[in-house]
Amino acid sequence: MTGIGPRSPQRVFKITGPSSKALVVWIQDMIEILCESLTQDQANTYGLVLASCGLPYSMVRSGSGWEIWVDETIHARALDLVAQYDAENSQQPPLDGQRAQEHNKTYTGIWVSLLLLACNMGVDMSGGIGKIAGQYGASAFDILNGEVYRTVTSLMLHADTPHLVGNMAGIAIFGTWVCNITGAGVGWLMILLSGILGNLANAGLLQYGHNSVGASTAVFGAVGFLAAYQLDRKIKVADQRRKAWLPLAGGLALLAFLGAGAHSDLTAHLFGFLAGIFLGLVYAMYLHRVLKKKHQTYCMVATIGIVTFSWLWASDVL
Numbered sequence: 001m002t003g004i005g006p007r008s009p010q011r012v013f014k015i016t017g018p019s020s021k022a023l024v025v026w027i028q029d030m031i032e033i034l035c036e037s038l039t040q041d042q043a044n045t046y047g048l049v050l051a052s053c054g055l056p057y058s059m060v061r062s063g064s065g066w067e068i069w070v071d072e073t074i075h076a077r078a079l080d081l082v083a084q085y086d087a088e089n090s091q092q093p094p095l096d097g098q099r100a101q102e103h104n105k106t107y108t109g110i111w112v113s114l115l116l117l118a119c120n121m122g123v124d125m126s127g128g129i130g131k132i133a134g135q136y137g138a139s140a141f142d143i144l145n146g147e148v149y150r151t152v153t154s155l156m157l158h159a160d161t162p163h164l165v166g167n168m169a170g171i172a173i174f175g176t177w178v179c180n181i182t183g184a185g186v187g188w189l190m191i192l193l194s195g196i197l198g199n200l201a202n203a204g205l206l207q208y209g210h211n212s213v214g215a216s217t218a219v220f221g222a223v224g225f226l227a228a229y230q231l232d233r234k235i236k237v238a239d240q241r242r243k244a245w246l247p248l249a250g251g252l253a254l255l256a257f258l259g260a261g262a263h264s265d266l267t268a269h270l271f272g273f274l275a276g277i278f279l280g281l282v283y284a285m286y287l288h289r290v291l292k293k294k295h296q297t298y299c300m301v302a303t304i305g306i307v308t309f310s311w312l313w314a315s316d317v318l
Contacts, residue, residue, distance in 0.1 A: 031058075032075045035082065038066040044233065045289070049085045050078055051236040059237050106184045109176030113168035116215060119156045120164050129159055133213050136314055138268070140203040140210040151199035152192070152310035157213035170219035170258075178222045181229060182283065185296030189303045190279045194221020196306075198272030205267060212265040217272035220255060224276025225283070227251035232284035248277075 034057070035046055043059050043066035050057045050070070055078050058069045070078045123132050138154035139147070158164040179187030195218030202210075202217075230247035255273050291299075 031069045032072045034068045034070045034075065034078050036062065036065065036067040038068070040066055042066070043068055044237075046082050046085070047236055049081055053081055055081070057237075106179045106187075107176060108179055108184045108188065109172040109174075112175055112188070113172040116156060116158070116164065116168055116171065120158055123157060129157065129213070132157060133159075133211060137211045137213045138199045138203065140206045141208050143200065143203040144207060147314075148200075149310040149313040151196045151203075152307055153314050154199060154213050155192075155195045155215045155218050156307075158215070159213060163214055166258075167215040167219055170222075171215060174219055174222035174226065178225055181226075181290075182287075183290045183296045183299075185299035185301075185303070186283075186287075186291055189299040190225055190276075190283065191218050191222050192303050192306060194218055194225065194272055194275040194279055197221075197275035197278075198268055201271040201275070202265070202268040205271075212268055214265070216264070217268045220269045220272040221276035221279070223251050223254055224273040224278075225280035226276075228277040228280025229284050232281060251277075 035043070038046070046068055047057060047059060050068075055070065055074050057078070060067045060069055123129055126132060133154075136150060136153040136157060138150050143150050158167060175187070175191055178191060181187070182190065195215070198217040198221060202212075227247040227250065231244050234244040234247070235241055251273065255269060290296075
């Protein structure tokens with residue numbers, strides 16, 4: 001932790017009178033600097049610590065980094081909370097912004113998009129999508145009658161080349177983005193769950209006479225996750241709350257632009273997006289840092305296990 005202390009900031013206000021002469025007035029605010037010379041990640045982390053205890057604060061960028069300001073009436077308590085946090089995490093010192101980005105950096109979105117390509121090649125070798133979609137697509141009637149594996153298998157099938165290419169790009173971009181925040185194991189589990197929940201909700205709404213394929217439900221789940229994560233971060237920063245709705249607006253704009261084509265399953269996209277928002281808020285509220293490697297491994301094993309189990313179930317192996 002860098003530069004914790006009780007120094008009070010000063011602000012400069014420029015007042016212009018009728019004579020057009022500027023008067024510079026220094027005003028000593030009833031605000032004290034809690035931390036200074038922080039990276040943005042460090043400032044966000046300390047901000048989460050304060051917000052979790054209901055203490056208001058402001059993040060301000062200065063020439064030497066980021067500062068956290070608090071009211072002088074809560075300065076002592078805020079200082080204790082930050083010091084306690086540092087003491088509890090002394091064995092894992094906080095990474096600076098650059099190292100944190102390198103630590104979480106992953107390109108697994110590219111590998112998953114190539115997996116979708118491999119699945120599509122396998123479908124073509126098996127006689128085309130028509131028969132396969134009937135067996136493994138997200139048929140609302142069959143899902144509601146117990147074939148829940150379809151909520152997973154349908155995510156890996158695509159109707160044609162443009163459909164496949166679009167979802168490969170979406171997975172590579174948004175899937176990688178999610179995993180750079182959460183770590184690869186947690187990220188792919190969140191994205192898969194958003195696709196499953198989206199397909200389940202869509203089946204519950206439509207019930208009969210509907211079948212669909214494609215990873216786009218999970219892609220929009222990733223978009224929803226990112227929107228919710230950014231929403232939560234902005235709400236916890238006092239001077240960013242007015243802009244907190246912008247990530248959701250951006251996500252909805254993407255949904256309208258990319259997910260409402262002539263042959264798109266808009267309701268599945270919408271439910272995937274909403275599932276992603278739910279999972280993103282859960283992650284932001286209860287997981288304040290990237291999980292350790294072993295927990296990432298557990299989540300990745302769970303993700304692969306769900307996909308494998310679903311295909312074995314669909315193939316009547318189980």
